[in-house]
Amino acid sequence: MKFALVGxxxxxxxxxxxxxxxSTQYVGNWPGVTIEKRExxxxxxxxxxxxxxxxxxxxxSPYSMEEIIARDYIINEMPDVVINIVDATNIERNFYxxxxxxELGVNVVVAMNMMDAVEAKGDEIDLKxxxxxxxxxxxPITASKGKGVKELMERSLNVAQTxxxxxxxxxxxxxxxxxxxxxxxxxxxxxxxxxxxxxxxPSWTSLMLLEGDEKVQDALKVPVASLNQIKVYQENLEKKxxxxxxxxxxxxxxxxxxxxxxxxVKKKAQASDLTISDKIDKVVTNRVxxxxxxxxxxxxxxxxxxxxxxxxxxxxxxxxxxxxxxxFVLSLLEGAGAAVWLQDLIVGGIxxxxxxxxxxxxxxxxxxxxxxxxxxxxYMARAxxxxxxLLRKLGLSGKSFIPMLIxxxxxxxxxxxxxxxxxxxxxxxxxxLVPFMSCGARLPVYALYTAAFFASNQTMVVFSLYLLGxxxxxxxxxLLKKTILKGEVAPFVMELPPYRIPxxxxxxxxxxxxxxGFVKKAGTIIFAAAVVIWFLxxxxxxxxxVSEPADSILGAIGRAIAPVVAPLGFGDWQSAVALxxxxxxxxxxxxxxxxxxxxxxxxxxxxxxxxxxxxxxTPLTAYAFMAFSLLYLPCMAAFATIKREMNSWKWTLIxxxxxxxxxxxxxxxxxxxxxxxGFN
Amino acid sequence: xxxxxxxxxxxxxxxxxxxxxxKGAVKKRLMDMGMTSGAEVLVRKVAPLGDPIEVxxxxxxxxxxxxxxQNIIIK
Numbered sequence: 001m002k003f004a005l006v007g008x009x010x011x012x013x014x015x016x017x018x019x020x021x022x023s024t025q026y027v028g029n030w031p032g033v034t035i036e037k038r039e040x041x042x043x044x045x046x047x048x049x050x051x052x053x054x055x056x057x058x059x060x061s062p063y064s065m066e067e068i069i070a071r072d073y074i075i076n077e078m079p080d081v082v083i084n085i086v087d088a089t090n091i092e093r094n095f096y097x098x099x100x101x102x103e104l105g106v107n108v109v110v111a112m113n114m115m116d117a118v119e120a121k122g123d124e125i126d127l128k129x130x131x132x133x134x135x136x137x138x139x140p141i142t143a144s145k146g147k148g149v150k151e152l153m154e155r156s157l158n159v160a161q162t163x164x165x166x167x168x169x170x171x172x173x174x175x176x177x178x179x180x181x182x183x184x185x186x187x188x189x190x191x192x193x194x195x196x197x198x199x200x201x202p203s204w205t206s207l208m209l210l211e212g213d214e215k216v217q218d219a220l221k222v223p224v225a226s227l228n229q230i231k232v233y234q235e236n237l238e239k240k241x242x243x244x245x246x247x248x249x250x251x252x253x254x255x256x257x258x259x260x261x262x263x264x265v266k267k268k269a270q271a272s273d274l275t276i277s278d279k280i281d282k283v284v285t286n287r288v289x290x291x292x293x294x295x296x297x298x299x300x301x302x303x304x305x306x307x308x309x310x311x312x313x314x315x316x317x318x319x320x321x322x323x324x325x326x327x328f329v330l331s332l333l334e335g336a337g338a339a340v341w342l343q344d345l346i347v348g349g350i351x352x353x354x355x356x357x358x359x360x361x362x363x364x365x366x367x368x369x370x371x372x373x374x375x376x377x378x379y380m381a382r383a384x385x386x387x388x389x390l391l392r393k394l395g396l397s398g399k400s401f402i403p404m405l406i407x408x409x410x411x412x413x414x415x416x417x418x419x420x421x422x423x424x425x426x427x428x429x430x431x432x433l434v435p436f437m438s439c440g441a442r443l444p445v446y447a448l449y450t451a452a453f454f455a456s457n458q459t460m461v462v463f464s465l466y467l468l469g470x471x472x473x474x475x476x477x478x479l480l481k482k483t484i485l486k487g488e489v490a491p492f493v494m495e496l497p498p499y500r501i502p503x504x505x506x507x508x509x510x511x512x513x514x515x516x517g518f519v520k521k522a523g524t525i526i527f528a529a530a531v532v533i534w535f536l537x538x539x540x541x542x543x544x545x546v547s548e549p550a551d552s553i554l555g556a557i558g559r560a561i562a563p564v565v566a567p568l569g570f571g572d573w574q575s576a577v578a579l580x581x582x583x584x585x586x587x588x589x590x591x592x593x594x595x596x597x598x599x600x601x602x603x604x605x606x607x608x609x610x611x612x613x614x615x616x617x618t619p620l621t622a623y624a625f626m627a628f629s630l631l632y633l634p635c636m637a638a639f640a641t642i643k644r645e646m647n648s649w650k651w652t653l654i655x656x657x658x659x660x661x662x663x664x665x666x667x668x669x670x671x672x673x674x675x676x677x678g679f680n
Numbered sequence: 681x682x683x684x685x686x687x688x689x690x691x692x693x694x695x696x697x698x699x700x701x702x703k704g705a706v707k708k709r710l711m712d713m714g715m716t717s718g719a720e721v722l723v724r725k726v727a728p729l730g731d732p733i734e735v736x737x738x739x740x741x742x743x744x745x746x747x748x749x750q751n752i753i754i755k
Binding site: 058059061063089090091092093096212243244245246247250251254255258267277278281285286287288290291381385386388389390392398489491492493494495496497498 | 698699703705706707708709710711712713714716717718719724725727728729730731732734738739740741742743744745747748
């Protein structure tokens with residue numbers, strides 16, 4: 001049996017899902033799109049029930065990706081029961097979706113969630129009246145405490161086994177006004193029978209045709225003559241109500257929900273009374289305090305993630321992987337008498353390559369933990385509210401702000417978080433700009449080069465690079481929005497959910513859900529790349545092991561690329577190769593420079609390497625090199641994520657090509673311009 | 681007196697008469713979020729940079745830009 005969970009965003013759907021399924025959740029992708037649905041087996045009930053968690057939606061109208069997915073799932077997969085989770089503190093709007101589900105004629109069970117919050121507020125909800133009006137089972141629950149979940153499952157099973165819900169749901173007549181109902185009946189009697197395809201649910205289909213739903217029109221291949229006839233019904237209604245047809249139907253649904261709510265809910269507080277949430281908001285989105293508070297919060301998160309706490313985890317994992325594990329594996333291989341090249345491949349190539357990525361995992365988890373707090377408390381929505389004006393100047397919306405911010409940590413989760421943007425063009429633009437935010441992995445490169453060439457004002461130079469990334473992103477935003485991503489300004493209509501205290505369990509699930517994806521996706525690709533790069537570094541074109549990296553295939557590739565970057569001031573083959581390996585992971589630039597300049601165990605503070613670099617670079621070329629490292633093609637993990645999220649090779653290549661082109665241009669301007677001004 | 685939602689000051693309330701504009705995604709989104717005739721809206725605040733605004737409607741908080749608020753006629 002299959003039960004689908006449907007509800008508004010932020011109504012506690014995921015909490016309920018985890019409560020029903022326990023830890024057996026599975027994160028999958030819908031074919032072709034990037035929005036996740038979750039599936040899990042229900043526990044604690046004797047029957048075999050699969051729970052499907054659909055994306056959070058406000059409506060079943062087919063406008064956003066999530067809405068289309070949810071509606072298609074319900075229509076095509078026909079789950080035995082649709083469990084509609086309703087935020088009991090916000091019934092009136094939540095019921096809008098409920099009416100649409102009831103219109104569909106599927107088995108609906110309403111789960112009234114957050115009943116504890118309703119009680120705490122002193123409000124009263126008469127569930128009997130709700131059941132009588134909606135004619136579906138209504139079960140009170142508090143998902144965060146696991147209350148009522150057992151009963152919910154029992155009632156749902158009962159509905160599935162007896163098909164009791166759909167049979168008794170109120171017909172469209174009870175939801176909609178007489179004029180709409182009359183038009184629906186006209187369509188149902190005159191047009192539906194003439195259609196070639198068999199219609200499963202005639203009244204719902206008639207309503208959709210009346211609303212002008214293009215998806216339904218296309219699916220049923222409604223002939224033009226019938227469409228014209230429907231148009232007459234639409235125009236008659238539009239004339240009568242002096243509104244367009246969409247508005248008439250939406251209005252009618254809301255009249256129904258308002259009516260039901262009025263009958264069943266007794267509210268203690270007035271809309272104008274201040275809740276705790278409003279009081280927090282008074283400070284957090286305050287005219288004067290909002291922006292400083294926001295910056296302080298970000299500073300706090302970043303200093304923990306990238307400061308002492310975060311870097312100690314890096315040292316720990318680094319020691320674990322590169323010393324303990326590497327030494328152990330090496331001794332095992334030596335003991336087994338493995339060939340030298342094999343030892344080098346496994347220890348130097350695979351463990352070293354994977355290690356360079358794994359060291360960042362704890363840091364990323366810490367960052368994700370904080371981001372989960374910001375999101376689960378409801379603060380993220382406020383950040384978007386505060387910053388929208390600023391971002392609109394770049395052709396973006398407030399919702400792009402969050403991905404940009406995460407981009408300073410790591411491009412991979414930042415690109416993934418762009419999913420919250422409904423508008424496809426905005427999402428693309430956001431993904432294209434995110435890599436310009438200087439991520440954590442670029443810091444080792446800055447640290448090395450500033451130590452070598454700008455020892456007296458390291459902080460200022462590093463800061464200028466972060467700023468450079470932001471400036472490039474801003475200018476690119478304006479440019480791209482005017483050219484290839486031209487489009488109307490996307491609307492910004494967003495719910496500001498009440499502040500909630502997140503549960504620790506919820507935060508951990510949230511964090512792990514995202515972190516897991518990072519480890520898995522990046523892990524497989526980095527693994528493959530590490531092997532390839534090692535191979536290229538170890539052999540020459542006749543597949544013989546080389547003693548000098550300069551003679552290897554990689555050396556040859558480096559020499560081939562060198563002329564391309566020569567106008568930027570760093571035309572030696574080592575720099576070219578270092579930039580190439582930076583594609584695996586940006587921090588690999590440092591270790592490659594070390595290997596190629598014959599300095600073993602290269603770190604950003606290695607004095608030997610600094611001396612070696614000082615013979616090759618000047619302060620000016622070093623700055624150009626850092627700028628190039630910042631802006632050029634994102635690392636492989638980011639590349640793979642961009643490909644996955646863009647779901648298009650074309651846009652992935654545009655993104656990579658654009659960033660590399662800009663990197664070349666900026667480095668060129670820095671080097672040539674600097675030279676002309678007499679710097680060196 | 682008919683005004684647009686944009687013209688309401690912080691703390692002022694009104695009843696929605698209708699939402700102007702072409703049929704389509706934006707209007708539909710406003711409808712879905714409860715901006716339909718007869719609903720009461722209360723302007724909660726304006727964002728620190730002057731736009732968007734936050735309103736209370738149907739018992740929850742919604743934010744929208746002034747350009748969208750301009751299409752909402754209230755009394």
